[in-house]
Amino acid sequence: MADLLIRSGLVHDGLGGEPRTADVAIEGDRVAAIGSDLGPARRVIDADGLMVAPGFIDPHAHSDFIPLMDEPQPFKLLQGVTTEIVGNCGFSFAPLDEASTEEAQVSFGDLAAGAPIVPSTFAEYLARVEAAGPTNHIAALVGHNTLRLTANGVRVELQDGALDEMRRLAAEAFEAGAIGLSSGLIYIPGTYSERDEVVALAEVAHRFRRLYTTHMRDEGPALEDALDEAIDIGRRAKVRVQISHCKAAGRASHGKGKVLLDKLRTARADGVDVRGDQYPYLAGGTFLHALLPSEGHEGGIAQLQRRLNDPAEVERLRKRAEEATDETNGLWAQTDPDGVLVIRHGDPSVPGRTLAQIAGDRDAWLVMCDLVARDPAAMMVVTIMDEDDVRTIMRNPLIGVGSDNGIPDGLDHPRTWGCFPRFLGRYVREIGVVDWPEGIRKMTSNTADHFSLEGRGRLERGAVADVCVFDPATIGHGGTYETPAVKPTGVEYVVLAGAVVVDGGEFGGERRGRVIRA
Numbered sequence: 001m002a003d004l005l006i007r008s009g010l011v012h013d014g015l016g017g018e019p020r021t022a023d024v025a026i027e028g029d030r031v032a033a034i035g036s037d038l039g040p041a042r043r044v045i046d047a048d049g050l051m052v053a054p055g056f057i058d059p060h061a062h063s064d065f066i067p068l069m070d071e072p073q074p075f076k077l078l079q080g081v082t083t084e085i086v087g088n089c090g091f092s093f094a095p096l097d098e099a100s101t102e103e104a105q106v107s108f109g110d111l112a113a114g115a116p117i118v119p120s121t122f123a124e125y126l127a128r129v130e131a132a133g134p135t136n137h138i139a140a141l142v143g144h145n146t147l148r149l150t151a152n153g154v155r156v157e158l159q160d161g162a163l164d165e166m167r168r169l170a171a172e173a174f175e176a177g178a179i180g181l182s183s184g185l186i187y188i189p190g191t192y193s194e195r196d197e198v199v200a201l202a203e204v205a206h207r208f209r210r211l212y213t214t215h216m217r218d219e220g221p222a223l224e225d226a227l228d229e230a231i232d233i234g235r236r237a238k239v240r241v242q243i244s245h246c247k248a249a250g251r252a253s254h255g256k257g258k259v260l261l262d263k264l265r266t267a268r269a270d271g272v273d274v275r276g277d278q279y280p281y282l283a284g285g286t287f288l289h290a291l292l293p294s295e296g297h298e299g300g301i302a303q304l305q306r307r308l309n310d311p312a313e314v315e316r317l318r319k320r321a322e323e324a325t326d327e328t329n330g331l332w333a334q335t336d337p338d339g340v341l342v343i344r345h346g347d348p349s350v351p352g353r354t355l356a357q358i359a360g361d362r363d364a365w366l367v368m369c370d371l372v373a374r375d376p377a378a379m380m381v382v383t384i385m386d387e388d389d390v391r392t393i394m395r396n397p398l399i400g401v402g403s404d405n406g407i408p409d410g411l412d413h414p415r416t417w418g419c420f421p422r423f424l425g426r427y428v429r430e431i432g433v434v435d436w437p438e439g440i441r442k443m444t445s446n447t448a449d450h451f452s453l454e455g456r457g458r459l460e461r462g463a464v465a466d467v468c469v470f471d472p473a474t475i476g477h478g479g480t481y482e483t484p485a486v487k488p489t490g491v492e493y494v495v496l497a498g499a500v501v502v503d504g505g506e507f508g509g510e511r512r513g514r515v516i517r518a
Contacts, residue, residue, distance in 0.1 A: 009047025055082025060402030090184030177517025250334025418477025425476025
């Protein structure tokens with residue numbers, strides 16, 4: 001007798017094949033059989049009229065410390081996501097020592113979900129997450145920014161022995177189970193690194209057969225150069241490459257979606273296994289200080305605040321920001337004050353308003369600099385994409401779906417609560433950018449295969465029993481940038497390693513997730 005039978009649903013294998021009406025039998029944490037008239041079972045779910053798919057996999061999450069929150073957080077399960085990959089954009093919460101912990105608290109502590117950041121090895125970080133009990137499965141990358149902070153501080157130049165220490169720490173992380181290396185080359189201190197430094201770390205990933213993911217140095221004016229660098233790192237280090245949140249960012253770069261895809265196709269023809277992920281929105285979300293030129297960050301947070309309190313420095317940085325020639329200029333010239341929605345700031349009167357609204361009749365640049373000076377960890381939602389580019393990139397089979405979520409408390413980007421249902425509801429059902437089998441493949445086997453997540457991302461006998469059962473007629477998300485924390489519609493059941501954790505659209509309250517180690 002099976003433990004669970006999902007009966008008469010339209011079953012998608014996750015590989016892009018045509019769906020078929022069938023039963024799915026689950027025993028323990030594995031799929032036991034897929035076929036007709038299976039049974040009996042201890043529990044039966046009637047999936048007539050519903051689609052049955054592998055649990056969705058989010059390759060680009062920032063849920064590193066979500067399991068440490070006091071209450072279980074089902075915001076991804078309610079989207080059908082059963083596995084998240086964290087440690088993206090070069091930011092992981094290990095390995096950290098005393099000094100780098102202090103800097104991490106200021107630089108990216110907002111991603112810690114209120115939990116204390118403490119010095120730890122990568123193994124200790126994974127053990128801490130495991131002990132807390134994740135709500136969905138978690139796999140983790142080790143971040144280049146974190147490695148650099150710990151081995152070299154916020155210095156621009158690498159000190160003697162720092163690269164060797166970074167390589168040692170990376171190897172230690174891979175031995176502990178990190179599934180890959182991530183970089184955030186637009187952020188401090190990653191932006192200070194030369195290409196050879198990243199290659200040297202990616203070579204360690206190759207030794208452990210792990211991949212390299214990257215938030216590239218630029219996604220706008222210098223998109224081509226940034227892609228060339230990412231691909232060259234993959235070629236030289238002989239690693240698989242994942243381009244994070246693929247986009248053509250900023251007004252001057254609209255139309256470059258085709259350029260991005262051409263670069264990926266050419267690279268693959270040359271032997272570099274490169275793919276990407278994308279969120280289905282026109283706005284991104286990041287730190288407010290990303291509007292500033294990278295030179296403003298040199299020396300760390302204290303120096304950034306010193307510069308922003310110096311009128312001469314503020315005007316010098318304004319001039320650099322308005323040049324918009326490459327990644328070092330920041331995002332200021334790629335959007336406008338109406339397109340910058342501040343979502344997190346220490347001043348409670350600020351979140352929920354655009355920079356234009358906050359500034360009023362005042363100089364928006366000066367207002368922005370003041371906001372960052374008062375809270376360097378402030379966050380924004382920033383409109384920088386074009387709909388034609390979003391759809392062009394989305395159609396390509398090399399591009400999967402990744403949320404780039406933030407923390408599900410207060411105001412955040414709606415992708416945190418609704419990325420995957422929005423993709424299926426708006427871009428698959430309503431617009432038809434891709435069909436259902438391809439849309440589901442993008443969220444399942446495409447990611448599982450590239451990240452070497454064995455037994456996941458497909459529905460077949462012997463696979464891990466992570467399953468999403470949803471209504472194709474109603475799946476979607478009504479969240480907006482102003483009101484993002486809206487529960488998705490249409491996700492009826494989610495099965496996590498054989499356990500029903502979303503039942504009739506409601507989360508059952510259990511922390512049944514696992515830490516996935518490479």
